[in-house]
Amino acid sequence: MTSADNEPAPLDADAAEGFLRMFHTAHPEAGPVGPRLSRVRDEIAGTGTYRHTPDELAYGARIALRDSGWCTSGLPWRRLKVRDLRGLRNAAAVAGECVEHLRLATNGGEIRPLITVFAPDAPGAPGPCIWNEQLVRYAGHPDGTGDRRYTAFTAAVREMGWRPPGEPGRFDVLPLVVETAHEGAKLFTVPPDVVHEVCLEHPDLPWFGQLGLRWHAVPVITHMRLSIGGVSYPAAPFNSWFVGSEIGARSLADENACGAARPVAEALGLDTTAERSLWRDRAVVELNRAVLHSFDLAEVTITDHHAEALHRLSWLRSRQRSSGGRPAFRLDPGAARRARAGGPGRFAPAPAETTAPQSPGRLAELLRRRAGV
Known part of the structure; x- marks a missing residue:
């Protein structure tokens, strides 16, 4: 852990000015930029930072998503709904609202692009951070069962007190x-009732469903920080929707993830003794077909990699070149390590304390209180 990881960097006043000018150019109804710049300069001089207006926050989040390349079709970033929860700094409240984010984004399968912004870094008051790469990820167990990308993360959270809900399986959240x-x-358990999963079947292969494969519906990115005009929000989970090959090729088929290509190839009767037979390629195609077919059948929003490739080419031709002052999602080295290795912590030089995970009932209670039930 370095000081750069756990201590908020000094605010870049030039980035603040550049962003505010950008915002007022895009929103002339906000009035001239001069008075706003004067207030922000005074706020930075007095506190070391400044607070975005709700409109500035929403604009910055949408531009960051547009420029990130996460959703190049143009549709998700235009529809992005911003949940402004900058007043939340406690872990239980952050976890509870992450669960609410997942519920709102899932929307019965018609995925809503959504971002939830928690407290920013400020002098003497760093914001919260979320270790997980995505809100829903599957454990990787020592015997090779599950998602092998998260074997180290799984071992770390087990040391912190987490236990699988039953016998270790392939899809333990x-x-x-x-x-x-x-x-x-x-630690906080993600309530099973908010994790919408799609069981995979194949349009032409009746036996495919017997493989017992499934995947969660919404990719909520949780470990990237949102940077807007010099202000850094270390916890700002956001989502659009899946590209089918992210699930079929990268998560399910890859030997370093779920390793499903080989059992599919064997069920197809392919020769798996040599890569030259291209058994892996043929298995990946059938996995991708099963993902798209199953998500469509379940009426869950998804796109395919061919459509996404066309959108990306158009995006690359038209996008603005990035600069230091433009809003962006960033991944620092510490966050990348925590997402795969389960540490080290951002704040504590010692290993994270052992703690039993909070139950789904606790998160449900937080959500009920928020709704006033």
Whole structure:
């Protein structure tokens, strides 16, 4: 852990000015930029940072998503709904609202592009961070069962007190790890009832469903920080929707992930003794077909990699070149390590404290309180 990881960097006043000018150019109804710049300069001089207006926050989040390449079709970033929860710094509240984010984004299968923005970094008050790469990820167990990309993360959260709900399986949802400067790292179980999963079957292969493959519906990215006009939001989970090959080729087929290509190839009767037979390629095609077919059958929003490739070419031709002052999603080295290895913590030089995961009932209670039930 370095000081750059756990201490908020000094605010870049030039980035603040560049962003505000950009915002006022795009929103002339906001009035002249001069008075706003004057207030922001005074706020930075007095506190070391400044607070975005709700409109500035929403604009910055949409531009960051547009420029990130996560959703190049242009549709998700235009539809992006921004949940402004900058007042939340406690781990339980952050975890509860992440669960609410997943519920709202799933929307019965008609996926809603959504971002939830928690407290920013500020002098003497760093914001919370989320260790997980995505809100829903599957455990990787020591015997090779599950998603092997998260074997180290799984081992780390087991040391912190997490246990699978039963016998270790291929699709055990990992707990959410939220870390704050004043609480350390805390575990929270993601309630099963908000994890919408699609069971995979194939349009032409009746036996495919017997493989027992499935995948979650919404890719909520949780470990990237949102940077807008010099202000850094270390916890700002966001989602659009899946590209089919992210599931079929990268997550299910890859030997370093779920390793499903070989059993599919064997069921197809292919020669798996040599890569030259291209058994792996043929298996990946059938996995991708099964993903798209099953998501369509379940009426869950998804796109395919051919459509996404066309959108990306158009995006590359038209996008603005990035600069230091433009809003962006960023991944720092510490966050990348935590997402795969389960540490080290952002704030504590010692290993994260052992803590039993909070139950789904606790998160449900938080959500009920928020709704006033």
